[in-house]
Amino acid sequence: MKLSLFLAIKTIIRGDKGSLILTVLIMLVVFLNLLFVDAIFAGITETMDKGKINYQYGEVIIEPKMGDRYIKNTNQIIDTMKDFYYVKNITARITTGAVLINDKNNDGRDVVKFRTGIIGIDPEEDNDVVDIKSNIIEGRYLEKNDRGKIMIGADAAGGYGSSVFAEDLEGVRSGDNLTVEFENDIIREFEIVGIYRTKNFETDSKMIMMRNDFNSVFSTTNESSEIIMRLTDKNLSQKAISDLQKLGFGEYELADWSDKLSFGRTINESFDKIGLILRVIGSFVSGLVIFIIIFVDIVNRRKQIGILKAIGISEKSIMYSYIFRGMFYTIIGMTLGYLIMRFGVVNLFTKHPIDFPMGWMIPKIKIESLRMSILLFILAGLIGSFLPTIKEVRKKILTLMR
Numbered sequence: 511m512k513l514s515l516f517l518a519i520k521t522i523i524r525g526d527k528g529s530l531i532l533t534v535l536i537m538l539v540v541f542l543n544l545l546f547v548d549a550i551f552a553g554i555t556e557t558m559d560k561g562k563i564n565y566q567y568g569e570v571i572i573e574p575k576m577g578d579r580y581i582k583n584t585n586q587i588i589d590t591m592k593d594f595y596y597v598k599n600i601t602a603r604i605t606t607g608a609v610l611i612n613d614k615n616n617d618g619r620d621v622v623k624f625r626t627g628i629i630g631i632d633p634e635e636d637n638d639v640v641d642i643k644s645n646i647i648e649g650r651y652l653e654k655n656d657r658g659k660i661m662i663g664a665d666a667a668g669g670y671g672s673s674v675f676a677e678d679l680e681g682v683r684s685g686d687n688l689t690v691e692f693e694n695d696i697i698r699e700f701e702i703v704g705i706y707r708t709k710n711f712e713t714d715s716k717m718i719m720m721r722n723d724f725n726s727v728f729s730t731t732n733e734s735s736e737i738i739m740r741l742t743d744k745n746l747s748q749k750a751i752s753d754l755q756k757l758g759f760g761e762y763e764l765a766d767w768s769d770k771l772s773f774g775r776t777i778n779e780s781f782d783k784i785g786l787i788l789r790v791i792g793s794f795v796s797g798l799v800i801f802i803i804i805f806v807d808i809v810n811r812r813k814q815i816g817i818l819k820a821i822g823i824s825e826k827s828i829m830y831s832y833i834f835r836g837m838f839y840t841i842i843g844m845t846l847g848y849l850i851m852r853f854g855v856v857n858l859f860t861k862h863p864i865d866f867p868m869g870w871m872i873p874k875i876k877i878e879s880l881r882m883s884i885l886l887f888i889l890a891g892l893i894g895s896f897l898p899t900i901k902e903v904r905k906k907i908l909t910l911m912r
């Protein structure tokens with residue numbers, strides 16, 4: 511093995527530097543491309559998950575049982591849970607459906623309607639749980655003493671770029687008045703004070719109003735449709751659910767962030783399958799590159815191999831020297847590819863995230879995917895080095911010397 515390593519080092523040092531650089535560069539690009547695609551998939555999944563947690567469900571969400579409309583003892587649950595060490599913030603929301611009506615010219619002619627969900631909130635409590643305030647793109651956030659004021663998502667408002675909805679309110683703005691027809695047939699007019707965009711389409715299609723205005727429409731008091739909890743660590747979500755059940759709140763639907771991200775998990779599984787296919791293809795390409803490089807070198811060095819055998823160097827030593835060379839190209843290419851990805855590409859996109867429809871995406875290197883890529887590349891390097899070597903090295907000395 512020492513002799514094989516010696517032969518490999520000398521061959522690399524004395525070989526053509528252009529071929530060496532080109533081979534390493536090819537391995538670098540193949541590995542970097544594979545890492546980048548994997549990181550993009552992982553980044554998209556994480557962005558979608560964060561959007562659901564930050565703007566919709568939190569780490570734990572409490573909802574009424576199927577068939578019930580409201581959670582009755584909202585204040586009791588909040589007062590009980592807010593003192594637990596792992597609960598960072600907690601808020602109650604009340605929701606319903608409604609039709610938003612935009613009479614663009616106030617003449618009853620150019621009327622646009624959009625059916626959506628309505629959320630009643632206490633703005634001071636809600637902002638600590640669901641970060642709408644920092645995503646206001648026009649106007650302002652609701653304030654404690656507001657009455658008859660609402661905020662509306664950009665996808666519902668219309669006129670703010672791409673949307674997943676074919677219809678919207680065709681460009682309402684902060685300061686416009688909007689007519690709201692609630693599920694109980696009560697019709698009220700509200701002033702839009704803010705338009706927000708979180709890039710979570712389920713949130714951006716909603717209208718948010720003051721809890722007191724909601725109560726006046728539906729005669730509610732201590733009821734809520736959902737209680738959202740933000741935890742110090744999302745991994746404590748199951749403990750929070752267990753504690754809620756022990757405290758007698760198991761009569762409600764208790765779900766953690768992972769339960770609500772089933773759609774994201776489906777996408778993640780699809781991305782994992784695509785990533786595996788790409789890793790196999792990338793590994794095949796890298797193995798093929800090593801095979802070609804080693805094969806061409808062996809063909810050009812047949813006489814040298816014959817001389818090495820003639821002076822007593824074993825076939826295994828010669829074969830291992832070529833395998834060491836193939837692994838050198840593979841490992842150096844992978845190492846440089848990883849360093850460029852980790853400290854170049856990821857840092858670049860951390861400062862300048864990619865604007866995706868579902869949020870600002872930063873590529874993320876998944877350890878599991880990285881390990882699998884390294885394993886496949888090393889295996890490809892070994893096979894690519896071994897196959898062209900074993901056939902030539904086993905030839906007789908006279909055949910090699912011809």
